[in-house]
Amino acid sequence: MKEDAQCAAxxxxxxxxxxxxxxxxxxxxxxxxxxxxxxxxxLRTLGATLxxxxxxxxxxxxxxxxxxxxxxxxxxxxxxxxxxxxxGGYQVFSLQALRRVDDEGVVFRSHIDGSTHLFTPEKxxxxxxxxxxxxxxxxxxxxxxxxxxxxxxxxxxTHRWAERSLAAKRRSDQALYGxxxxxxxxxxxxxxxxxxxxxxxPGYAIGGLSVGETKAEMHQVLEWLHPELxxxxxxxxxxxxxxxxxxxxxxxxxxxxxxxxPTRMARNxxxxxxxxxxxxxNAQYAADPMPIEEGCLCYTCTTFSRAYLRHLIxxxxxxxxxxxxxxxxxxxxxxxxRIRQSILDGxxxxxxxxxxxxxxxxxxxxxxxxxxxxxxxxxxxxxDEVTSCR
Numbered sequence: 094m095k096e097d098a099q100c101a102a103x104x105x106x107x108x109x110x111x112x113x114x115x116x117x118x119x120x121x122x123x124x125x126x127x128x129x130x131x132x133x134x135x136l137r138t139l140g141a142t143l144x145x146x147x148x149x150x151x152x153x154x155x156x157x158x159x160x161x162x163x164x165x166x167x168x169x170x171x172x173x174x175x176x177x178x179x180x181g182g183y184q185v186f187s188l189q190a191l192r193r194v195d196d197e198g199v200v201f202r203s204h205i206d207g208s209t210h211l212f213t214p215e216k217x218x219x220x221x222x223x224x225x226x227x228x229x230x231x232x233x234x235x236x237x238x239x240x241x242x243x244x245x246x247x248x249x250x251t252h253r254w255a256e257r258s259l260a261a262k263r264r265s266d267q268a269l270y271g272x273x274x275x276x277x278x279x280x281x282x283x284x285x286x287x288x289x290x291x292x293x294x295p296g297y298a299i300g301g302l303s304v305g306e307t308k309a310e311m312h313q314v315l316e317w318l319h320p321e322l323x324x325x326x327x328x329x330x331x332x333x334x335x336x337x338x339x340x341x342x343x344x345x346x347x348x349x350x351x352x353x354x355p356t357r358m359a360r361n362x363x364x365x366x367x368x369x370x371x372x373x374x375n376a377q378y379a380a381d382p383m384p385i386e387e388g389c390l391c392y393t394c395t396t397f398s399r400a401y402l403r404h405l406i407x408x409x410x411x412x413x414x415x416x417x418x419x420x421x422x423x424x425x426x427x428x429x430x431r432i433r434q435s436i437l438d439g440x441x442x443x444x445x446x447x448x449x450x451x452x453x454x455x456x457x458x459x460x461x462x463x464x465x466x467x468x469x470x471x472x473x474x475x476x477d478e479v480t481s482c483r
Contacts, residue, residue, distance in 0.1 A: 094325075097441050101319050101346035104436040107296075107327050109175040109227035110266050111167060112142070116327060117343050117436075119334055119429040120145045120177060120351040121422055125154075126170040129356050130415045131422065133172040139391075139419070140426050142174060145351040148220050148230075149181025153203050153210075157223040165225035177351070178226040180217045183300075183332070186235040194234065196250060214257040222264050230298060231258035233272040238306040244276040252288050259292060270296040270329060277310045279317050286321035297322050298329040299347075308341075315345035322346075336365065336428060336452060340445045343432055350429075355421035360414050362406040365424040367451055373403045373417070391423035392416075 094105040107114040120143040121128045121136065128136060128144060136144065146166060151157060160169045166176055185192055185201045192201035198213035214232045221229040232254050234247040251274050262269050271289035275281030289297060299318060302311045315330070322328055327348045330338075334352025342350070355365065362374040366386040371378070373385075384394035385402070393402070393416040405413025428448075435444040 095437050097344075097436055098439065099442045100344040102343045102432075102436050102441045103346065103348065104433050105327070105348065107175075107348075109268070111173060111175045111227050114142045114175055115433060116348040117339070117429060117433055118143050118349055119339065119425050120349065121426075122351055122353045122356065123170070123172075124150050124353075126151060126160075126166060128418075128422075129360065130411070130418045131356075133170065135419065136172070136422075137174070139422050140430065141422070143177060143349075144172060144174070145177045145179060146170075146224070146226065147181060147184065148178050148217060148224070149184040149212075151178075151224060152181065152220050153205055157220045161223040161225070165223075167225065175228070176226040177228040177349075178221050178224055178230065179331070180221070180230040180232045181212065182217075182230075182233050183235050185212060194250075196253065198232065198254075214254040215261040218258050218261040218269075222262075222267065226267065228268045228270060228296065230270055231255050231272060233274060233300060235304070236274065236276060236301060238276040238301060238304055238310070240276070241278055241281075244274070244278060244281055248274050248281055248285055252285070255289060255292065259294075268295040270294060270298045270327075272298045272300045272331070273318060273322075274301045276301060277306050277314060282314055282317050283321055286318050290321065290323060294326070296327040296329060296349075298331050298349075300331045302330065303333045303338075312341060312345060315342060315347065319346045334425070336425070337449065339425075339429060339432060340449060343436075344441070344445065355425045356418050359417035359421045362403075362413075362417065364402075364417050365421050367448070369452055371399075373399060373406055378403045385420055386424075389420070389423070391420050393420040393423075 094103055096103045105116045107116060121141055123144045124147045126146055151160060160166055163169050167173060185199050188201050192199055198211055200211050202209055212232055217232040233251040236244050236247045255271055259269060271292060271294045273282065273285045273289060275285045302314060328346055329349035330342050330347045332352060333342060334350040335354055339350060362372060364371050364373060364385050378399040381399035383399055385399060386394055397416060402413060402416060435441040
């Protein structure tokens with residue numbers, strides 16, 4: 094592992110049964126056993142080394158038993174690289190009126206057909222063992238960040254569930270992470286980190302961030318946790334992954350990220366560049382012969398103009414969603430590779446400063462102000478795609 098001399102950034106490797114994961118790493122989100130509009134071949138070509146899928150969604154449809162019978166999640170979706178499955182806890186707790194929680198687990202109603210289900214820590218582990226992901230997550234209680242009493246109660250439950258999850262785990266080829274909770278409260282976050290560290294888990298996730306707290310509060314939580322988590326275990330910030338977040342959170346010791354941001358943005362005509370976001374729906378791009386970004390080596394930028402992409406988007410052509418998603422994922426994965434290399438080269442802080450100085454421009458702020466809210470009709474069907482974080 095290589096650590097930066099000026100901050101907490103570090104570069105390492107996570108070993109899994111389906112291959113090594115160079116860190117820091119950004120994982121595209123494949124909620125329904127697919128990264129929307131992408132094929133596994135696309136993801137391999139883009140250089141993805143880890144993808145995330147979701148226990149809640151795959152349990153409801155098509156069912157963990159079916160996936161296991163067909164050879165497990167890797168074979169089912171045609172992806173031979175590492176997979177991480179979230180527990181589904183965030184999605185269940187997002188259902189609000191459709192769920193009830195107690196120490197046993199969470200009772201919820203399916204967003205698909207209204208049927209009633211119970212998730213216990215043991216059942217969530219059993220489902221993930223059927224799916225066969227390389228990295229799995231325990232059931233945890235997701236809270237709002239600023240309610241101390243609620244966070245205190247939920248934290249105790251999350252810790253009990255972590256112990257039950259560990260006791261229920263049977264497969265030795267899956268890495269069960271712990272999930273640090275505690276809102277924006279220093280004592281609760283440190284308590285959670287110390288409790289989970291005592292369980293000697295192979296990795297540690299940080300949940301309950303990017304759910305309404307400020308960026309400053311999120312960064313403060315990461316700074317509190319940095320000395321509390323084992324130095325030799327990966328640290329996974331759940332559901333966070335804008336370009337700015339990658340730099341700020343890598344600088345605070347984070348190794349793993351996942352986020353629907355690049356794919357969800359693409360479905361709404363928004364694309365990432367080194368000078369910020371562009372909303373291709375804007376009329377100014379109707380006759381623009383330029384690629385999304387000059388110098389970008391992705392297939393979209395080396396082949397098509399902004400004008401053509403805007404035409405596809407305005408005509409609701411599926412090809413437009415594919416091409417913008419391809420570009421956005423290329424941007425994020427390439428950016429993370431460059432971040433990793435800068436850590437290895439000892440130039441991370443310089444790279445961070447140069448990138449953010451370009452990305453946070455007045456023009457970017459003006460473009461963002463013209464960009465409509467990120468929403469696509471299909472998002473309504475997938476609770477995890479309504480919000481980009483966990």
